[in-house]
Amino acid sequence: MDAPAPTAGPIPTGYFRWEPEEDDVLICRAVREETHDVKTFVFAPRNRRQFEFISGQFLTFEFEISGETIHRCYTISSPPSRPDTVSITVKRVPGGPVSNWLHDEFKPGMMLKATIPMGTFSWSGMAATKYLFISGGSGITPLMSMTRSSYDLALIADIVFLHAARSPSDIVFRDELDFMARRNRSIRPFHVVERDAPGEPWSGLRGRINLDVLKAVAPDFLEREIFVCGPTPFMDAMRTVLRGAGFPMTRYHQESFNFEDFTxxxxxxxxxxxxxxxxxxxxxxxxxxxxxxxxxxxxxxxxxxxxxxxxxxxxxxxxxxxxxxxxxxxxxxxxxxxxxxxxxxxxxxxxxxxxxxxxxxxxxxxxx
Ligand SMILES: Cc1cc2nc3c(=O)[nH]c(=O)nc-3n(C[C@H](O)[C@H](O)[C@H](O)COP(=O)(O)OP(=O)(O)OC[C@H]3O[C@@H](n4cnc5c(N)ncnc54)[C@H](O)[C@@H]3O)c2cc1C
Ligand code: FES
CATH class of the missing domain: 3.10.20.30 (Beta-grasp domain)
Structure with missing residues (x-):
């Protein structure tokens, strides 16, 4: 679907609830390359209004690809504090019909059907002030929405942001995380990579996230509210490490993108x-x-x-x-x-x- 070109003029202020009947078609306004296999797609509503959602929620989109109707969920990676648009950040999955179509065919001006934001993986309403966000691969998106929100609203939140990637060139939002950290000392990003990227040897943390890594980046991790998002084996490993360390699991929260493991x-x-x-x-x-x-x-x-x-x-x-x-x-x-x-x-x-x-x-x- 192609959308009409955007027109100039004031955007209404104030929050309007997302109306599924009215705002079910979103217009792509921009596509941004984050890494070699990750892109961000920025959407505006069809009618002039602002989005209302909670950091960590996802949208379900409907795609028409090769004559088939397919649904996929994508977490909103942008924060609710920037309500004029919503962004999703998609990793290309080898052989995956939707992620590859988005990367190869989906362009600004095109439109997609989406349902209202859903999901409960969020720090919204929590009284804690110290957080540990742990993500693997594209699982970074809900945690990025929360961190951007904290940055925009200058929330009193101490965030240790621990992200696992294959190589330095696979780290999503690296520049932006560093930028936020430079300007807000209570946001502290750490990246753990498995191997060097061509032309970029890595001098930081290496291997998999384990107890030693947790202790190194957040010696007080037992006192933090912990949010984890990534592939299923990654989250299983995190739960094992945290349980073994005596972490109170009532303060553990996780979101599954449901990457099936067919090993x-x-x-x-x-x-x-x-x-x-x-x-x-x-x-x-x-x-x-x-x-x-x-x-x-x-x-x-x-x-x-x-x-x-x-x-x-x-x-x-x-x-x-x-x-x-x-x-x-x-x-x-x-x-x-x-x-x-x-x-x-x-x-x-x-x-x-x-x-x-x-x-x-x-x-x-x-x-x-
Ligand atoms: C609540 C929710 C939120 C999600 N948010 C995001 C998001 O923010 N960004 C994002 O890129 N994806 C996200 N996903 C995954 C997304 O819905 C699709 O599954 C993904 O884009 C692959 O779709 P596909 O049609 O290309 O491949 P599919 O045919 O769906 O998948 C092909 C294979 O790859 C595995 N797989 C799916 N997604 C990934 C992935 N990201 N990394 C590694 N393996 C994967 C699948 O389990 C399957 O085995 C989310 C899923 C859920 C349920
Ligand atoms: S309704 Fe989402 S997988 Fe069944």
Whole structure:
């Protein structure tokens, strides 16, 4: 979709609630290159109004790519303190349909459909003044929104910002973090890289984030509110380190972008978990009509999770019933679905279901 060119004129002041019916189409105003495989896309609303959201929330976008409608979630990387636009920052995923389309085809002036901001991964309303933000790869985006907000509003927040990247050239927002840190001493960024970049040997922290790294960057980490976002194995490792160090996990918060792990190790773990499923739980036969796969799904597991454990890769994003990515046609059978707004009543009436939050209550045939 192409949008009309922006017009000059005053922007209304004051905050207006995001109206899904009115602001569901966003216009891309700028595309910025952050690293060799990360770009930021800046959006304005179609009608003149300001955005209202909480740092850490995400949007679900609808894409039409090669004749298919696909949904994906992207965290808002810009802060609510800059309400005239919203930005998302997207990492190119090898072979991924949407991230590559955004990088290669999506240009300023084009438009996208988006739902209202959702998600609860945020420091909003917290009384703590000391934070430790830990991110891996594109998991930096919610933490960047919070940090930008703190900088803009001069909040009394002591932020240690620890980011893990493959190499120095993969560090997203490096200049901006350094800039904020120079001007606001209570923002302290640290980067940990696995290897040098061509032409840029790294003299800083190296390897993976472990207890020694935490102690080095934030000796008082046990007193901080900790927010973590990154790939699943990364977050698992952080939880293990923090638990081992006696960190009170009530002050631990994490957001998953749900990067599935299809390594051999992960597959073995999935197989083990499958084997452990309580045989007392009733199991239903779920047939995927297009791929001709059949999976036995226990009544206490969602169809998506059971399929994942069986090694199937079905489309999914939020896994919380809010984004609609896993929406599928139920050809026959019944499910118990507890969704979070990612499906409309008329779609349910038409036999659609969200596989991430649907447990079988009979044998099923699904059009996938
Ligand atoms: C709540 C939420 C917020 C998100 N916010 C962001 C964000 O701010 N920036 C961002 O780049 N992505 C974000 N994502 C991931 C995003 O929704 C897409 O999954 C991603 O852009 C890949 O889409 P794709 O269609 O290109 O590839 P897909 O077909 O979706 O993915 C291909 C494979 O790559 C894995 N993968 C997906 N995303 C990544 C990634 N970023 N890094 C490494 N592996 C990945 C998938 O698990 C899959 O195995 C978010 C996801 C969720 C659920
Ligand atoms: S994955 Fe988002 S609704 Fe199912």
């Amino acid at each position: 051999e190790e992960a597959q073995e773990a999935i197989a083990e978990a499958q084997a452990e499923i309580d045989s007392a739980v009733k199991t239903y036969r779920v047939e995927f009509a297009k791929t001709k796969r059949v999976v036995e799904v226990p009544a206490d597991l969602t169809v998506l999770e059971a399929a994942r454990r069986a090694g199937m890769r079905l489309p999914s994003s939020c896994t919380k019933g809010v984004c609609g990515t896993c929406k599928s046609k139920l050809v026959s059978g019944t499910v118990d679905m507890k969704h979070g707004g990612g499906i409309r009543q008329r779609e349910i009436d038409n036999g659609m279901t969200l596989l991430c939050c649907s447990k079988p209550t009979s044998d099923l045939v699904i059009d996938r």
